[in-house]
Amino acid sequence: CATMPPPLSADAVPPLSANWTLQGRIGVQAGEQSLSGQIHWQHSVATDEVLLTSPLGQGVARIVRDADGVALEVPNQPTRRAPDAESLTREALGYTLPVAGLAWWVQARPDPGSVFEATHDAAGRLAQLKQNGWVIDYLQYAADGRPRRLAVAREGLQIRLVADSWQAE
Amino acid sequence: GGVERLKAFIAGVKTAEAEFTQTVADKSGRVTQEASGKMAFARPGKFRWDYNAPYEQMIVGDGVKLWLYDVDLEQVTVKSLGDVIAGTPAALLAGDDSIEKYFSLKNAGQAGGLEWLEATPTTRDTTFERIRMGFKGDVLVQMELFDFFGQRTTLKLSRFVRNPSIPPSRFQFTPPKGADIIGE
Numbered sequence: 001c002a003t004m005p006p007p008l009s010a011d012a013v014p015p016l017s018a019n020w021t022l023q024g025r026i027g028v029q030a031g032e033q034s035l036s037g038q039i040h041w042q043h044s045v046a047t048d049e050v051l052l053t054s055p056l057g058q059g060v061a062r063i064v065r066d067a068d069g070v071a072l073e074v075p076n077q078p079t080r081r082a083p084d085a086e087s088l089t090r091e092a093l094g095y096t097l098p099v100a101g102l103a104w105w106v107q108a109r110p111d112p113g114s115v116f117e118a119t120h121d122a123a124g125r126l127a128q129l130k131q132n133g134w135v136i137d138y139l140q141y142a143a144d145g146r147p148r149r150l151a152v153a154r155e156g157l158q159i160r161l162v163a164d165s166w167q168a169e
Numbered sequence: 170g171g172v173e174r175l176k177a178f179i180a181g182v183k184t185a186e187a188e189f190t191q192t193v194a195d196k197s198g199r200v201t202q203e204a205s206g207k208m209a210f211a212r213p214g215k216f217r218w219d220y221n222a223p224y225e226q227m228i229v230g231d232g233v234k235l236w237l238y239d240v241d242l243e244q245v246t247v248k249s250l251g252d253v254i255a256g257t258p259a260a261l262l263a264g265d266d267s268i269e270k271y272f273s274l275k276n277a278g279q280a281g282g283l284e285w286l287e288a289t290p291t292t293r294d295t296t297f298e299r300i301r302m303g304f305k306g307d308v309l310v311q312m313e314l315f316d317f318f319g320q321r322t323t324l325k326l327s328r329f330v331r332n333p334s335i336p337p338s339r340f341q342f343t344p345p346k347g348a349d350i351i352g353e
Contacts, residue, residue: 023201025224027244027351034351036237036246038193040201051318055220055228055237056258057193057202058296059318075296075317149241158349162241164223 014145016107017168019044024163026052030095031156035060039161043103048085050099063088063099070099095157098134105129105136106163108147142166170276171286177307179266184211184335187326191220196319208326210263214250215340218259229342230259236342245344247352258300258312258324261288277301283310 020043027036037060040051048065062073063085070088072080082088085099101111108126110116116131121138125145129136133154140149146166152159186209193202204223210216218228225240230250237246260271268274272288279285283303290297296316303311308329314322344350 025226025239025242027239027242027246027349029244029349029351034246036239036242036244036351038202040195051195051320053193053316053320054296055218055226056314056324057191057320057322058314058316059320060296062318073318076293160242160244162224162239 014107015168016109019169020107021167022106022163023165024161026162027158027160028095028097029158030093033094035093048099048103063097065099097159098132098152101132101134102152102161105131105150105152106147106161108138108141170278171284171302171304172274172276174284174304174307175261175268175274175286175302176266178304178309179212179264179268181307182212182309182331184332185209185330186333186335187329189218189327190325192323194321194323209335209339210259211335211340212263213265213267214263216259216263217340227342228259229340230263231340231342235259236344238342238344238348243348245348245350247350257295257297258314261300261302261312262309272300281311 022041024039025037026039028034035052037055038053040053042049046067048063050063051059052061053059059075064071065085069081069083070085072088072092080088080092082091086096089095089097104111110118110129110131114132116129118126119128121127125141126138128138135153137151138147139151142148146163148163150161152161186207189208190205192200194200204220206218206220208216208218214230214232216230220226227238229236233250235248235250261268271292272290274286274288277285277287281303283305285301285303288300288302298315298317301313302309308331310326312324
């Protein structure tokens with residue numbers, strides 16, 4: 001059942017940023033396929049650049065969103081394009097990475113574009129979110145009130161994200 | 170030159186332990202990551218990379234499989250070492266003279282008191298464009314890894330111990346209870 005946005009206590013949620021950079025680690029498991037490494041994500045209203053690198057820092061894949069749509073660059077392969085990251089990752093990787101949703105979820109907020117269900121912990125912080133077929137569990141919050149560890153899942157797909165550092169402009 | 174130093178390194182240093190710092194800079198030169206830890210290897214094919222800061226992560230090559238364990242993610246990814254090691258620094262570090270199968274090597278002069286070589290992977294599906302190795306005598310001091318996105322990783326080794334005796338268990342990895350195991 002869809003619920004109206006609950007009153008989030010003001011101090012429980014850090015300010016929403018339009019432009020930010022997240023550096024952390026990501027693990028994706030989709031049946032037999034897996035991906036794990038560092039993630040460097042620069043987000044602004046108009047653009048996204050998500051660079052996935054190996055533990056030693058080598059770029060494994062880069063997703064770039066701009067006005068013309070979304071591109072996926074992988075070493076030694078031609079760039080692939082699609083209107084949005086969801087369809088692009090489904091085509092190229094065989095599973096969907098909810099980049100648009102994640103941009104909100106990493107800020108402990110639902111995507112304002114669609115209905116959601118939210119449950120909160122005793123401190124008024126988001127504990128779990130259900131939206132667009134995904135279940136987002138907030139496993140750990142950092143001292144500054146930002147989510148540090150998230151698990152994002154849907155049938156057959158498990159994503160774990162750790163945000164090590166966060167810069168907002 | 171650097172290539173001769175690498176050959177002396179392969180011939181003279183069968184096992185090693187060292188501390189390392191790792192700095193990753195993006196295409197505009199901005200440092201996006203700084204990490205450090207301990208590494209060890211035993212030729213051929215056995216190596217271990219323990220990151221202890223800013224997070225805990227372990228990479229173990231046991232000669233057959235490559236294990237990557239991230240403590241925060243509670244996740245272990247495992248791959249067979251055969252195809253993975255081909256174009257990686259681990260192959261350069263812990264490989265044997267088959268290195269020339271995976272890399273074309275050329276001397277790259279002297280800089281910073283080190284003798285350098287440049288290694289370009291011969292296999293196609295690597296994530297590296299090239300790797301530079303800097304030696305002092307026949308001891309590796311620094312590696313620079315260049316990928317296809319303009320990222321540059323600098324690995325600096327310190328407290329390098331040549332040919333220590335390392336128990337085989339150091340290069341064995343048993344996934345901890347409760348961690349998700351992904352891959353073969």
